[in-house]
Amino acid sequence: MPDIFSADLSRRRFLRHAAATAGTTALFSAIGASFPAGAFAQGTGPETTKAILGFIALTDAAPLIVAKEKGFFDKHGMPDVEVTKQSSWGTTRDNLVLGSAGSGIDGAHILTPMPYLMTAGKVTQNGQPLPMAILARLNLNGQGISVGKAYADLKVGLDSSVLRETFAQKKAAGAPAKVAVTFPGGTHDLWMRYWLAAGGIDPDSDVETIVVPPPQMVANMKVGTMDAFCVGEPWNAQLVEQGIGYTAFTTGELWSKHPEKSFAMRADWVEKHPKAALALVMAVQEAAQWADDMANKDELADILGMRAWFNVKPADIGPRMKGVIDYGNGRDVADSPHFMKFWQDDASYPFKSHDAWFVTEDIRWGNLDASTDIKAMVEQVNREDLWREAAKALGVSAIPASTSRGKETFFDGKVFDPEDPAAYLASLAITRTA
CATH class of the missing domain: 3.40.190.10 (Periplasmic binding protein-like II)
Known part of the structure; x- marks a missing residue:
């Protein structure tokens, strides 16, 4: 088993997690589960009003951009959040390693496997692990x-x-x-x-x-x-x-309704600012709901197309978000069920079972060690508990009952059972694990 999953480190992670959870519990005891308009009770606000978040010019960054443009960060006590464009995923990684204290970023719109690869030290300089925390999913499909x-x-x-x-x-x-x-x-x-x-x-x-x-x-x-x-x-x-x-x-x-990007933060930032992390998740959840409303799609395309964000014609953004797809080969679909979803179908909730698939696939291709403890790694990085707390505070009624969406079936008939990743790997003809 890799060193990052040693008993000593696991114990320290547990203690840190318990401390963060205790802080979150105390916060909700103080402010109640249904405070108005996302406001914190006097004296219980976020530890900081600032966070620097990165994004790549992709439609699935919409929840972060909308949270900034429509004032959801402000609403939840985080008026000084910056959402800054990154030139590549490598740049996103490097700036997360730096952190805002080093003129980098605290969190980002990110490819879901990246926080796992960074936590394991597989894509960071000198193999130095950078513990990350996934706080929300940003979208399905797209x-x-x-x-x-x-x-x-x-x-x-x-x-x-x-x-x-x-x-x-x-x-x-x-x-x-x-x-x-x-x-x-x-x-x-x-x-x-x-x-x-x-x-x-x-x-x-x-x-x-x-x-x-x-x-x-x-x-x-x-x-x-x-x-x-x-x-x-x-x-x-x-x-x-x-x-x-x-x-x-x-x-x-x-893969129908597949998970895609995530909202992730440096784990040390979340541990230092548990209330601010919760506020960020609440803002992102509200932004996801706004972005998912079909009545808002044209405005969303206008926002994303702005020079400050994508600098792309809204006409190249809007149709596919609505399921209107010109494939460019004579195939045109007016109502594809595979359009990008930000909230419906539990799009925002970071299922641990989905993260298990990403980790398993990176094992398949040799990006993570074959001896990786998949469950332990997902438990370390996935902070769906904060997502749940934020959703409860917002009065969200449709909160998944389980951290698993169950078995997933792909277009070629292969089935991933999160309870048995080894069987999935064994079913694949081309793999680097054999």
């Missing part, structure tokens, strides 16, 4: 895998095997196909790998995987840097709009 127009005749969709022969020919000619993802071991990397492997294409030996920041995907496809990419919106839509390629499928078709 990503896509797109291919260049050179593959129009193959009509690429969920079945990646249609690319196998072409990719084999490119490899034999000494110019292997390139597939782009946004961060090694991140969600887009895992979606791309799952899709390729399901069609018999080994993502490590049959193609070359490159890392490209989300806002640079379209430009790189335009100049022929890659053959396919996996990224969130609005970049798949922009690819279609510019006539450079088409969307093979949206990731909700690969």
